Amino acid sequence: MTLLSVEGLGIAAGVLPLVEDVSFTISPGERVGLIGASGSGKSLTASAVMGLLPEGLTSVGSVRFADRELLGASERELSRLRGKDIAMVFQEPMSALNPSMRVGRQVAEAMLLHGTRDRRGANAAAVELLERVRLPEPERIARAYPHQLSGGQRQRVVLAIALANDPALLICDEPTTALDVTVQARVLELINEGVRDHGSALLFITHDLAVVATVCERVLVMNEGRIVESGSTRDVLSAPKHEYTARLLEASA
Amino acid sequence: MTRNLSLLAGVVLVGLVVGTALVSFVWTPHDPLLVDASVRLLGPTGDFVFGTDKLGRDVASQLMVGARTTLYVGVVAVGIAALVGTPLGILAGMGARWLGELIMRVNDLVLAFPALLLAIMLGAVYGASTLTAMIAIGVATVPSFARIARAGTLQVMSTEYVLAARAGGRSRWWIALRHVLPNISGLVLVQSSVSFAIAVLAEAALSFLGFGTAPPTPSWGRMLQESQELLAVDPRLALVPGAAIALAVLGFNLLGDGLRDRFDPRLEVRR
Amino acid sequence: MISVTDLERTYRRPRTSLTGPRPEVHALRGVSFDIEKGQRFGIVGESGSGKSTLVRLLAALDRPTSGSISLQGRRIDNLPERRLGFLRSQVQIVFQDPMGSLDPRMRVRDIISEPLGRQPGRRERVRELLDAVGLPADSGERYPHQFSGGQRQRISLARALAPRPSILLADEAVSALDVLVRKQILDLIAELVERYELTLVFVSHDLGVVRRVCDTVAVMRAGEIVELGAVDEVYDDPRHPYTRELIAAAPNLAAALAGLEEE
Numbered sequence: 001m002t003l004l005s006v007e008g009l010g011i012a013a014g015v016l017p018l019v020e021d022v023s024f025t026i027s028p029g030e031r032v033g034l035i036g037a038s039g040s041g042k043s044l045t046a047s048a049v050m051g052l053l054p055e056g057l058t059s060v061g062s063v064r065f066a067d068r069e070l071l072g073a074s075e076r077e078l079s080r081l082r083g084k085d086i087a088m089v090f091q092e093p094m095s096a097l098n099p100s101m102r103v104g105r106q107v108a109e110a111m112l113l114h115g116t117r118d119r120r121g122a123n124a125a126a127v128e129l130l131e132r133v134r135l136p137e138p139e140r141i142a143r144a145y146p147h148q149l150s151g152g153q154r155q156r157v158v159l160a161i162a163l164a165n166d167p168a169l170l171i172c173d174e175p176t177t178a179l180d181v182t183v184q185a186r187v188l189e190l191i192n193e194g195v196r197d198h199g200s201a202l203l204f205i206t207h208d209l210a211v212v213a214t215v216c217e218r219v220l221v222m223n224e225g226r227i228v229e230s231g232s233t234r235d236v237l238s239a240p241k242h243e244y245t246a247r248l249l250e251a252s253a
Numbered sequence: 254m255t256r257n258l259s260l261l262a263g264v265v266l267v268g269l270v271v272g273t274a275l276v277s278f279v280w281t282p283h284d285p286l287l288v289d290a291s292v293r294l295l296g297p298t299g300d301f302v303f304g305t306d307k308l309g310r311d312v313a314s315q316l317m318v319g320a321r322t323t324l325y326v327g328v329v330a331v332g333i334a335a336l337v338g339t340p341l342g343i344l345a346g347m348g349a350r351w352l353g354e355l356i357m358r359v360n361d362l363v364l365a366f367p368a369l370l371l372a373i374m375l376g377a378v379y380g381a382s383t384l385t386a387m388i389a390i391g392v393a394t395v396p397s398f399a400r401i402a403r404a405g406t407l408q409v410m411s412t413e414y415v416l417a418a419r420a421g422g423r424s425r426w427w428i429a430l431r432h433v434l435p436n437i438s439g440l441v442l443v444q445s446s447v448s449f450a451i452a453v454l455a456e457a458a459l460s461f462l463g464f465g466t467a468p469p470t471p472s473w474g475r476m477l478q479e480s481q482e483l484l485a486v487d488p489r490l491a492l493v494p495g496a497a498i499a500l501a502v503l504g505f506n507l508l509g510d511g512l513r514d515r516f517d518p519r520l521e522v523r524r
Numbered sequence: 525m526i527s528v529t530d531l532e533r534t535y536r537r538p539r540t541s542l543t544g545p546r547p548e549v550h551a552l553r554g555v556s557f558d559i560e561k562g563q564r565f566g567i568v569g570e571s572g573s574g575k576s577t578l579v580r581l582l583a584a585l586d587r588p589t590s591g592s593i594s595l596q597g598r599r600i601d602n603l604p605e606r607r608l609g610f611l612r613s614q615v616q617i618v619f620q621d622p623m624g625s626l627d628p629r630m631r632v633r634d635i636i637s638e639p640l641g642r643q644p645g646r647r648e649r650v651r652e653l654l655d656a657v658g659l660p661a662d663s664g665e666r667y668p669h670q671f672s673g674g675q676r677q678r679i680s681l682a683r684a685l686a687p688r689p690s691i692l693l694a695d696e697a698v699s700a701l702d703v704l705v706r707k708q709i710l711d712l713i714a715e716l717v718e719r720y721e722l723t724l725v726f727v728s729h730d731l732g733v734v735r736r737v738c739d740t741v742a743v744m745r746a747g748e749i750v751e752l753g754a755v756d757e758v759y760d761d762p763r764h765p766y767t768r769e770l771i772a773a774a775p776n777l778a779a780a781l782a783g784l785e786e787e
Contacts, residue, residue, distance in 0.1 A: 037702040037703070037704055037705070038673070038702050151571070180570035180571055180729060181570065181729060181730065181731075181770060181773045181774050182570065182769055182770065182773040183570075184773065184775070185772075185773035185774075185775070188775070207702050207703055208703070208775065209703070209777050210774075210775035210776055210777040210780055211775045213775070213777055213780035213781055214775050214780045233781075234781060237777070237781055238781055247704060248703055248704060249777075250707075251703045251704050251706065251707035252703050252777055412624050412625070412627075413619040413620075413621055413624045413625035414624065414625050414626055414627045414635075416580075416585060416617070416619065416625075417617060417619065417625055417638075417680070417683065417684075418638060418639075419585055420583050420585060420612065420615065420616060420617045420639075421612060421616070421638055421639025421683070421686075421687065422608070422609060422612025422613065422639060422641075422687075423638065423639070431627075431630070431638075432627050432630075435627075435629040435630075436627070436628070436629055
């Protein structure tokens with residue numbers, strides 16, 4: 001049983017190939033890491049899964065999510081999935097939040113939008129979600145605006161929004177790169193906990209091998225638009241087969 | 254691709270105005286000032302493409318020479334505004350805090366003063382002419398340049414390359430000339446184009462009201478004014494210069510938009 | 525070489541109310557340390573710890589509220605800009621942002637020779653520096669956006685080395701880079717420090733990175749140094765609870781893999 005199945009995915013800017021022949025699957029509840037340097041195509045791969053490729057890029061191949069083809073699906077169909085069945089956490093929490101809306105409302109909106117809760121239920125659930133990501137005084141935080149929170153707090157809010165509808169798949173794109181070390185540790189813990197409690201599968205994108213080893217059970221290593229190695233985190237990172245993975249490991253030691 | 258289209262359309266329209274003005278120096282179909290009662294208020298003919306006015310002057314020829322006035326006013330007014338406003342803005346962005354505040358408050362004062370009133374006052378003292386119109390429009394446009402230059406300067410001054418230049422012992426002059434000016438030149442260029450459009454419109458308005466170009470020098474605004482009394486009889490006399498003004502303003506605005514997309518420093522970083 | 529005593533820096537925030545005092549931010553509260561010639565001094569702290577403020581003060585790009593900074597026995601914290609000439613060639617900085625630290629409208633050769641002024645032999649020097657940081661000789665004619673992040677940090681390093689400084693300040697110089705490129709730039713910094721006998725002040729939020737290039741480390745939190753010592757000692761036997769927290773929080777590949785083995 002697979003939740004997400006990517007087959008022969010290729011992304012190109014005009015004639016310039018950016019991602020070539022990428023194939024992988026994710027089972028329900030599985031935590032998969034996608035690692036590589038910037039420009040390796042890992043973020044583009046995630047964008048393709050979400051149907052959020054930047055304008056001007058073309059894609060070929062197939063991205064199937066719960067037996068539905070996402071590549072070439074209509075914007076309406078995709079927006080019904082996004083934020084409900086597939087949720088995403090980005091690197092920069094400030095730009096993922098609406099600066100002029102109280103954060104509690106933003107969490108509630110995520111549920112109202114997909115009709116998973118009524119208004120009163122959504123407001124209560126929002127506070128509960130904020131508490132679940134261990135924000136202190138969740139009622140007070142719910143009434144705050146994003147700029148009144150620290151970077152780590154904002155990322156927790158983003159995570160609360162992402163988890164609001166119990167997504168089947170959570171995609172995290174370098175979610176802790178912009179955070180302080182001590183904050184990063186806590187956010188990683190929360191992501192781990194969140195996907196476990198909600199039974200979500202995880203696609204975690206990072207360039208940091210130590211982070212991926214902390215969070216994921218399986219990894220895909222990308223270089224120059226191709227997956228060069230994949231396998232269980234332990235096997236790949238303790239006995240890398242590909243020269244590129246070995247170089248990454250050496251640099252991270 | 255729509256961006257390039259607007260830039261292209263702007264370049265074509267502005268080129269048309271500039272080209273017409275240049276050609277008018279060496280050739281016009283008729284003497285634009287020649288009064289000939291025998292050909293008064295003719296409609297468009299083979300000889301007079303846009304017809305003649307109430308004094309029998311050739312409208313097409315006047316339009317061509319009027320393009321000169323329009324560009325002349327635009328260049329001088331925008332020149333004054335850019336040459337005064339840009340250094341002021343840079344000074345406000347780089348100088349001491351009190352100096353910056355002072356410059357910007359004076360700037361607000363000028364901005365609050367109606368340009369029309371300034372033109373009327375200048376006209377009253379020195380006699381209405383193209384020159385007073387240009388100065389009035391130029392002075393009134395200084396604040397928009399100062400503002401945009403200051404905003405750009407503050408942004409450049411907060412970058413790490415300016416810190417690095419300071420750490421390398423570079424003077425404020427050097428930083429202003431080598432870092433600030435080149436990096437805000439795109440902004441200033443865009444502002445020039447937009448201000449040019451405003452200046453063209455302002456000159457037409459001032460001439461229409463009689464505070465700009467004095468007769469008999471042809472000007473699009475004056476052509477409009479002279480057509481006023483005959484509007485019901487022969488709307489052609491208003492339509493021709495009106496269309497010329499509209500197309501020129503559109504051209505400079507499109508050019509400004511196109512340039513903005515090309516020169517916006519925020520877009521540049523991502524390239 | 526560098527001596528810092530009781531350094532304080534307080535910023536005033538813009539007024540939040542008409543009455544009452546303007547709120548103050550204490551970026552540095554009483555920082556003291558000495559750096560010897562040839563030392564590789566690391567400063568570790570999270571955002572808001574005051575480490576970047578400290579770098580700016582050391583480069584005399586900002587002035588302390590109180591306390592003193594001496595460079596080779598000369599007070600620099602109270603000198604006017606025109607008397608800082610000696611410092612401007614001796615102390616150079618490399619910043620974090622590989623794009624924002626290079627003027628997009630200048631050619632690389634002009635960027636690198638910027639701290640040199642009108643010295644004769646600038647062309648030769650630029651060629652020499654490009655070679656020293658491992659960039660092709662024709663890089664000088666190109667513009668920053670034509671280079672990758674790692675190459676841009678090499679350009680920054682070349683600019684910093686141009687006036688033959690004795691002290692190099694690196695402010696999160698590798699934080700924006702990928703693992704592989706980060707390693708290359710760290711190796712390059714270590715090599716340059718050795719070759720040109722530089723004193724290095726290396727600021728980072730990442731203790732692991734500091735450990736690779738520095739011999740001494742100061743751990744900062746909320747404007748204060750909470751722990752200072754030889755980098756291996758601090759890393760292997762942290763005394764302050766905050767240092768312990770920092771070390772524990774940093775994702776550790778070996779530990780994470782060991783954890784996976786057990787499962």
